[in-house]
Amino acid sequence: MRKNLIFSEKEYRQRVRKTKEMMDKGGIEMLLVMDPANMNYLTGYDGWSFYVHQGVIVSLDAPYPFWFGREQDSNGARLTSWLPDDCIYGYPDEYVQSRYTHTMRWLADLLREKRLEKRRFALEMDGYWFNARMYLTLLEELPDAVLMDGTNLVNWIKTLKSPAEITYMKQAAQICEKVMQTAVNEIDVGVWEKDAAAKVSAAQIAGMDAFGGSSPAIFPIMPSAERTSTAHLTFDPDRQYRKNDVVLLELSGARHRYHAPLSRTVFLGEPPQDLQKTADDVITGLQETLTVIKPGITAEEVEERWRKAIAHTGLVKPSRIGYSYGLNYPPDWGEHTISLRPGDKTVLQPGMTLHFMPGIWLETYGFECSEPILVTETGCEKFIEFPQKLFAK
Amino acid sequence: MRKNLIFSEKEYRQRVRKTKEMMDKGGIEMLLVMDPANMNYLTGYDGWSFYVHQGVIVSLDAPYPFWFGREQDSNGARLTSWLPDDCIYGYPDEYVQSRYTHTMRWLADLLREKRLEKRRFALEMDGYWFNARMYLTLLEELPDAVLMDGTNLVNWIKTLKSPAEITYMKQAAQICEKVMQTAVNEIDVGVWEKDAAAKVSAAQIAGMDAFGGSSPAIFPIMPSAERTSTAHLTFDPDRQYRKNDVVLLELSGARHRYHAPLSRTVFLGEPPQDLQKTADDVITGLQETLTVIKPGITAEEVEERWRKAIAHTGLVKPSRIGYSYGLNYPPDWGEHTISLRPGDKTVLQPGMTLHFMPGIWLETYGFECSEPILVTETGCEKFIEFPQKLFAK
Numbered sequence: 001m002r003k004n005l006i007f008s009e010k011e012y013r014q015r016v017r018k019t020k021e022m023m024d025k026g027g028i029e030m031l032l033v034m035d036p037a038n039m040n041y042l043t044g045y046d047g048w049s050f051y052v053h054q055g056v057i058v059s060l061d062a063p064y065p066f067w068f069g070r071e072q073d074s075n076g077a078r079l080t081s082w083l084p085d086d087c088i089y090g091y092p093d094e095y096v097q098s099r100y101t102h103t104m105r106w107l108a109d110l111l112r113e114k115r116l117e118k119r120r121f122a123l124e125m126d127g128y129w130f131n132a133r134m135y136l137t138l139l140e141e142l143p144d145a146v147l148m149d150g151t152n153l154v155n156w157i158k159t160l161k162s163p164a165e166i167t168y169m170k171q172a173a174q175i176c177e178k179v180m181q182t183a184v185n186e187i188d189v190g191v192w193e194k195d196a197a198a199k200v201s202a203a204q205i206a207g208m209d210a211f212g213g214s215s216p217a218i219f220p221i222m223p224s225a226e227r228t229s230t231a232h233l234t235f236d237p238d239r240q241y242r243k244n245d246v247v248l249l250e251l252s253g254a255r256h257r258y259h260a261p262l263s264r265t266v267f268l269g270e271p272p273q274d275l276q277k278t279a280d281d282v283i284t285g286l287q288e289t290l291t292v293i294k295p296g297i298t299a300e301e302v303e304e305r306w307r308k309a310i311a312h313t314g315l316v317k318p319s320r321i322g323y324s325y326g327l328n329y330p331p332d333w334g335e336h337t338i339s340l341r342p343g344d345k346t347v348l349q350p351g352m353t354l355h356f357m358p359g360i361w362l363e364t365y366g367f368e369c370s371e372p373i374l375v376t377e378t379g380c381e382k383f384i385e386f387p388q389k390l391f392a393k
Numbered sequence: 394m395r396k397n398l399i400f401s402e403k404e405y406r407q408r409v410r411k412t413k414e415m416m417d418k419g420g421i422e423m424l425l426v427m428d429p430a431n432m433n434y435l436t437g438y439d440g441w442s443f444y445v446h447q448g449v450i451v452s453l454d455a456p457y458p459f460w461f462g463r464e465q466d467s468n469g470a471r472l473t474s475w476l477p478d479d480c481i482y483g484y485p486d487e488y489v490q491s492r493y494t495h496t497m498r499w500l501a502d503l504l505r506e507k508r509l510e511k512r513r514f515a516l517e518m519d520g521y522w523f524n525a526r527m528y529l530t531l532l533e534e535l536p537d538a539v540l541m542d543g544t545n546l547v548n549w550i551k552t553l554k555s556p557a558e559i560t561y562m563k564q565a566a567q568i569c570e571k572v573m574q575t576a577v578n579e580i581d582v583g584v585w586e587k588d589a590a591a592k593v594s595a596a597q598i599a600g601m602d603a604f605g606g607s608s609p610a611i612f613p614i615m616p617s618a619e620r621t622s623t624a625h626l627t628f629d630p631d632r633q634y635r636k637n638d639v640v641l642l643e644l645s646g647a648r649h650r651y652h653a654p655l656s657r658t659v660f661l662g663e664p665p666q667d668l669q670k671t672a673d674d675v676i677t678g679l680q681e682t683l684t685v686i687k688p689g690i691t692a693e694e695v696e697e698r699w700r701k702a703i704a705h706t707g708l709v710k711p712s713r714i715g716y717s718y719g720l721n722y723p724p725d726w727g728e729h730t731i732s733l734r735p736g737d738k739t740v741l742q743p744g745m746t747l748h749f750m751p752g753i754w755l756e757t758y759g760f761e762c763s764e765p766i767l768v769t770e771t772g773c774e775k776f777i778e779f780p781q782k783l784f785a786k
């Protein structure tokens with residue numbers, strides 16, 4: 001089978017090597033990775049099969065990780081991962097969403113067969129993809145293993161992007177610029193919200209002339225009017241934009257599942273003074289804060305600088321102002337590692353990628369203006385050049 | 394705040410009543426629902442906030458369920474759910490993806506405050522959204538509760554659709570028909586796969602003139618050539634369709650998150666004999682099997698009939714041939730209840746909705762032709778009228 005790899009085998013090997021180094025430091029002999037983005041990161045596997053149980057096992061003493069998943073998906077692993085065919089294991093369909101048995105029993109059988117049942121075995125305990133039943137089943141099936149917590153172990157390795165990853169993220173950024181421009185152009189009084197959202201969604205996938213996009217991990221977030229008073233609602237499929245609507249846009253480009261998220265706000269009419277002031281204050285704070293981001297500063301120091309920058313404005317921003325992002329699948333493009341908020345002592349390093357996202361949601365409207373950034377050797381650079389303003393139409 | 398409800402309050406109350414009835418039969422005093430589709434079903438809440446911890450608690454002795462989630466999402470619950478404002482609880486942002494504390498500690502505090510800490514408390518143990526760490530945290534925090542398994546409790550209630558739900562599913566079906574026609578029209582030799590996928594994605598959201606769609610729970614699955622030899626891969630963003638490509642299309646329309654999935658297959662050129670034979674055999678088997686689906690037959694009997702129908706053809710289909718579907722969010726539009734496969738003894742009833750999906754994935758290509766169906770009083774009806782054939786272009 002022709003392999004569809006998007007990174008060199010060397011790069012995948014380095015990722016596995018770093019994972020083993022991190023495991024070894026934590027006294028972990030074996031790691032179960034079920035997060036589809038982490039599976040992709042270590043092996044290249046890219047399929048919409050994460051609605052059934054699947055994973056990758058990294059063992060300190062094995063040269064290759066191995067992939068397991070539903071039998072009907074195993075050709076997908078052969079096609080899209082760098083793993084040799086004999087490191088790919090498919091389970092029979094009777095295990096899929098079964099009321100009588102469990103995929104973790106099948107996995108435990110496989111581990112016993114490979115004499116891996118007595119390891120210090122780490123699991124992504126607090127991730128989306130490792131549920132309570134899986135844990136209890138492994139606990140019962142592997143009495144001689146020591147079950148440990150490996151939450152976000154691979155995620156932390158992912159925070160530092162390689163040059164090849166940054167290339168894809170810059171391509172995603174090009175797509176995102178086009179996506180955001182499409183949204184700003186299309187949204188207008190009388191336009192159906194669904195029609196604007198359809199054009200946004202098409203732009204996300206069509207990408208550029210030279211390369212295509214992929215479906216982002218989060219669908220287009222583009223609420224209007226009162227629905228902007230909260231995070232994470234989207235367009236109303238049966239509504240036309242009206243005069244004096246605020247429209248929030250939180251949109252991403254994606255390239256091979258690497259993201260470039262961006263937020264902007266449109267107002268249809270003459271913006272009211274309080275919204276314009278909020279916009280001006282957020283943008284000034286954003287710009288001031290971006291000037292201090294460089295290697296050596298901590299995540300919480302960045303947030304502190306933001307808080308100082310907006311202290312005189314009356315704005316209050318009780319939620320984190322940014323997070324690490326990159327390769328991902330639904331439900332999130334964030335990496336669950338670095339958060340720009342009090343208490344996060346992560347020291348920023350070159351190659352980290354953050355979505356600086358100081359969203360404001362008030363009682364009747366919201367305002368968003370964000371920037372995806374790359375920490376460089378000397379400071380930071382924006383992935384996207386898009387005007388920082390409240391777009392009034 | 395203006396409520397954006399898509400069902401009557403009466404319908405939501407009936408859903409809660411049925412949930413309590415099912416809980417009571419199972420000796421469950423309190424249920425934690427974290428699956429976003431189940432949260433939506435019981436309350437109407439519809440936001441892309443399921444990447445952080447959130448849930449709905451149903452307690453036998455409380456007139457309303459209560460919603461909890463991230464503070465910045467709580468206005469979203471006020472806008473989109475039927476719950477009174479005092480049944481909506483937001484947690485502070487410091488709990489989001491924290492390394493130091495856990496949302497389940499916050500929830501346990503809330504339960505203690507409400508004197509609900511000693512209940513027989515069921516959890517969606519084997520779902521996507523209730524992870525191992527949540528379980529261990531609740532176990533530690535609520536020593537006087539009896540933790541029980543409530544996996545798929547709400548999902549089973551969802552298998553029987555109300556007339557209002559069926560209306561949305563029929564609207565989703567209208568969208569899907571348009572989406573599939575778009576795909577069949579756009580795919581051709583020399584067309585970029587990404588451009589066809591972009592048009593499909595736009596059609597999913599634009600919907601019909603009279604109403605819009607929503608982003609389906611699964612992105613467009615439309616692999617070509619060798620990538621059709623496996624389930625769940627999608628378009629290649631950098632490839633143009635070529636002569637003699639097989640293209641699989643597994644696409645859904647969605648209306649207010651209610652789905653209508655459909656699969657078809659396109660061949661660019663004169664189909665080779667073996668593919669045409671596979672297509673003919675699958676379609677004959679599909680048509681024969683649909684004639685036997687009616688109230689009273691079991692899920693496994695349906696599969697048995699299919700197996701008999703294809704027995705003489707040489708086809709082997711080791712995976713389930715269908716499943717219950719409806720309201721959903723990523724990663725799956727399936728409901729994790731009824732599977733058309735050996736051992737599933739569910740007796741079909743009017744109002745159940747199944748995706749009959751006998752996908753075939755061989756060593757070098759695949760073939761898919763599926764039908765979403767509604768079990769009626771006397772048999773079943775297709776949601777979609779779309780030619781059942783291998784589309785040769």
